[in-house]
Amino acid sequence: MTPDRTLDCVGLFCPMPIIKTKQEMDTMKTGEVLEILADDPGFEKDLPEWCKATGQKLIEIKKEGGLLKGYITKTK
């Protein structure tokens, strides 16, 4: 899967990765995939919850060392 865009949130703490994800998604088209890079450990739980709350689709969130990589599809 190749993401349409990548959002770098490395070094940022809650609530910034979620807010930046929202702002980035607002500028994207339905069906596009966003990759989010983050290193705030809380983001691993927060991103799936944000997707649940907003109805966006979580493809996966994976850990590579201290780095979190989240993939979401814009559904609406």
Add this chain to the structure above:
Amino acid sequence: MTIILFSGEMDKAIAAFTLATTAASSGMDVTIFFTFWGLNIIKKTRFTIAKPQMLMQKMFNIMSTSKLPISKLDFFGLGPWMMRKLMKKSKMASLEDLMKLAKELKVKYIACTTSCGVLGLSKGNLIDDVSEFAGAMTYLAEAKESKINLFI
């Protein structure tokens, strides 16, 4: 979501605005009702002293500046300075950043008219982001429709 922001400390305000911006980012309508010391967060200037204020009102508006203290280890202003330094170093969002985002995310601000009256504050003393000046009933009407209601 609604928040009653009663406290005027920087750390408590950061907690409130962290939740407000996150909720607004996930599609919730967010209202913050500023009352008592919480009004210090939305004052335009550090010393909000105006002519029609009584002496005691002036004193409250000198002592409770919008340069906010923190709730623990304030050390007469050294604490907030250290906290700001640490937050900047660790790239944590500052209160100013969060308030700017809250505005972008259309968080609604209501200022309590009773507290404004007690402290001698008028519309012009508070930031323009305040959309309503109202009382407890207006807050309750919003809170009744909301699933999350916090008092900070």
